[in-house]
Amino acid sequence: MQSLLQAARSAGDGLPPVERWHPEYCGEMDMVIKRDGSWWHEGKRITRQPLSRLFSTILRKDDDGVHYLVTPVEKIAIKVEVAPFVAVRVDATGEGEAQSLIFTTNFDDLAEAGPEHPINVRIDPVTGEPTPLVRIRGGLDALMTRPVFYELAELAVEHDGVTGVWSGGAFFALEQANASG
Template identity: 80%
Template structure:
């Protein structure tokens, strides 16, 4: 498990430096990343995994809340329904306050939840459904799949009157956290 922790801490190396690229905006592309993690272009599902993974390496979310595909020479807006990635697995290293939660995305990226990679959970006021997210890189997040969220719920503990999980020294409530990124 320590090798998994090491890999999560080294994640993101080797990816294009999209945060440093500032090309001109070239308009929008009819590309949608749906809530279930599927990618659609002009109404047709993209089934070529290598193409999706390539696009994922040049994906960025800016301060305007819009997701873009970015190269050194162009910046194209796309639609993301919830989050561009899915957290499809979670592994725990350690226990209690010393625990680290390592998430694996559908793009095989690893991220260790903690101060630089917070967990957030919002609750839909109409349906009561949770939207659990974990920060991956830049301003990009992964939506936790139902089994991953259930696994977090099984690991949940009480702290300061809230139910949640510890990771990287931070407590993350699993209910509506009112925008709070947790308590150190």
């Protein structure tokens, strides 16, 4: 498990430095990353995983909340329904405040949840359904699959009246804090 942790800490290595590129905005592309992590271009699913993986390496979310495909000379907006990645696996080591949670995405990116890779569970105010996310890199999140979220629920503890999990020395709520009291 130690090698997995080391890999998670260096997960960003080898990726293009999109955060340092500041090309001119070139408009929008008819590309959508759906909730299930599938990539679509002009209404057709991109079925070649290496192509989707390539696009994922030049993806960036800017402060305006928009996702862009970025190269040194182009910046093109695309639509992301929920998150650009899907967390398909979580591995836990340690216990309590010393616990580490390492997430693997649908593109084999690794991220150890902690202050730089927070877990955020949004609760739909109408349905009460959770949307569990973990930050992978930059402003890019991964939507946790239901089995991954269930694994987190199994690891959950109570801290200051809130149910959640520890990772990387930080506590992440898996539910909204009780408003009464």
